[in-house]
Amino acid sequence: MNTMPEKHYLNEKRGWKSWLFTLDHKRIGILYLYGIMAAFLVGGVFAMLVRLELLHPGRDLMDAKTYNQFFTLHGAVMIFLFIIPSIPAALGNFVLPQMLGAKDVAFPKLNLASWYIYVVGALVAIYSIYAGGVDTGWTFYTPYSTTTSTSVVAMTLGAFILGFSSIFTGLNFIVTIHKMRAPGMTWFKMPLFIWGLYATAIIQVMATPVLGITLLLLIMERVLAVGIFDPAMGGDPVLFQHFFWFYSHPAVYIMILPGMGIISELIATFSQKKIFGYKAIAFSSLAIAFISFLVWGHHMFVSGQSQLASMIFSFLTFLVGIPSGIKVFNWVATMYKGIIRFDTPMLYALAFLFLFTIGGLTGIFLGTLATDVHLHDTYFVVAHFHYVMMGGTVMAFLGGIHFWWPKMWGRMFNKKWALLSWLLIFIGFNMTFFTQFILGTKGMPRRYYNYLDQYQPLHAFSSYGSWVLGLGFLIMAVYLFYSIKRGPVAGNNPWGSLTFEWKSSSPPPVANFETEPILKHGPYDYDKIIPERTYS
Amino acid sequence: MSTPAKHSAYLAHHFSDSIQQSDSAKLGMWIFLLTEILLFGGLFVAYAIYRAWNPDMFYNAHKYLDVTLGALNTVVLITSSLTMALSIRCMQLGNRKRTMHLLLVTLILAGVFLIVKYFEYSHKIHLGQLPGKYYTFTGIEGNNPHIFFSIYFMMTGLHGIHVLAGMGVIGWILKRTSRGDFSPEYYTPIELTGLYWHLVDMIWIFLFPLLYLIG
């Protein structure tokens, strides 16, 4: 039988002070995990309320003004407080140094500071709800955002502060990956999750400062009326969109790239096969990071930017499909003739493959100039980015959570409940969002409070789906929290994985490894070594 | 891998040696500088766009900036950059006293820069050459001259905040030097402060011709 290690990072020190002042990257990862889970709950409740309101045309439970605030808050909370920090700051923090064989990230104090900045940013953002809410949508487009009477300044200030948190995490990761690898860990022996985090970190440090200056300019515009974005004063509101999307388009790759990294780990581990096309997957992460900076204008095809710019941005947008396709094909090729085991993390990886492919392909439709004019600002866009963000990132995140859960706590969750919850989430997700593709092509605009009767059945179906989805998450929350204290002991390497973090005990000791780790084999050498599984 | 005995007081537990530590710190600082460049970058892009759209207005408006004071501030910042670089050199050579003197000179020059800036600002505020809707000056021909002053105040203002922050950091480093925290073996914080200060100088090197010297 497996036994828990006597001393590990969870029980070495006790009390709330040992958590709030910890410099241990694993504990900071857990702190982040609590933060983003709370944000996910809040954002999820907003989503459910929005869907509930849309059950019938006209008023169901809130007026149009409240509805506008709710979808804005759903977007802002989910993006700035949940998805952006989810994988890098929570799972990445926990796993990255362990995967590299390092004792900690390069700057542990900065790491803790970034969590506090996250909390402060979150509080400022929440204050904006108290101070009148925000109804601009999470994109804060001018000139509406400079004229609405809601508390845009507080929300943008919150996002500005959260940006620092994101920058510090990215900075920390880049330096850690460059300087803290264990002996023998060359660039091409790093697990692919690290490559994903590396590409993510590059975008975080390059793009986030531009968001910073954009939001500062917006605040200036509101407070001092500087006129940069105000057409009445010789300014240009479209310029705001350039500034905003220079950050926010790369930011959607901040959201998806680490997810892709997790999928590489899961597929290799649960196929017990050497990953197909390691270098191709690694470099495609960097390629996506680079191309992400060249395509922001595809959000602006109908906002009055020049035709020349639209054509260039549309063309470049197609390029994103190439590295994304490379990844998907390589994952599928990895599974081919592998010994596939359908453990919970793998189920999420497969869901990711299916949903992300749909999300990615519909992105190509939207990147095409002519079709975008028809589909722009309809539910088709909403469905597209939920397939990528939720079907992609959230599925990868859930896969990662289940994968590293026994590493974090040393205990295993109940797999039967996990299967049920996965099934509900998968079905509920497709009910909710596939319907929205249809709604969009039929011409239902996004963000509308009221709609024509002809859309009612589809809207209702989508709302029912959101309940199935919510039930799936509820079950997951229960069995995961239950397992922290009462789950069966998982052992050091429950999944039989070859990456570094499974070499130490579960939960790992404070210094991550009992002895100085030295790399003896690649992360995916399943053709040479068959690792022992400590739990089945 | 080093044994605990080789760990000096300034070496953090998770690094194996001081080279790894100082290299990491420097790389981290450079990445931070990169974020600073891109933060200012947004304003530079805004500047370029509005100048491309209103070349004549920019030309007319820039005449109201004082080239002499701008050039003086350029000289002041370049000199402060020199003294900053030399203070690091002195620490490398182990001359703590002179390091402190040079850091003090740097700090004073930064103060001079801000004082000059204060006189420039108060003159403009007096004339009503203010950003956006607060602009009341009438002597400039061209479309929307307030845009020029919006950009002028935001660029120099953000830069000024960075000078102020730099002064804080230099003062802190000065205190630590006088406390004897640094030696030729360990002076990374001074080096990082220097990098930051040179970047502040570098940004001014661009701001000066772009705002004061529109030909």
Add this chain to the structure above:
Amino acid sequence: MNSEAKSHYHILPLRTYITVAGALMVLTVVTVAVSFVNLGGWNAVTAVFIAAVKASLVALFFMHLKYDKKINAVVFLMAILFLAIFLSFTFFDILSRGDIYSEVEKSIKGKAVIYDTMPFDSKSAGHDDSLTVENNEP
């Protein structure tokens, strides 16, 4: 590796610092002088070029990029590269805002009413009322 030797490897001679500072001062004078000569569009180009030379001097010598690990220089150049992308791609829009290609123009102009001045009275702005009626079809 001897860490002491390594951490000392870029103590520059005093002369280098003084020379660089001198060059920066001279270039400052040059850029002010040039700005009073009318070169047309080249004024802006020269000003930015001189500033770039000055910035490079600061980066290479004061910030030790010339002697440091190459990765630091790469980080710095990445900042410049992405700023350039930001600027140039925004200008794809800024410089051709409102341009309409002739093929597109033909089909638009064929049906459109072209005003010499903008009509601000919405009644006369030519809204086609029939469009709103047709939408009632299920």
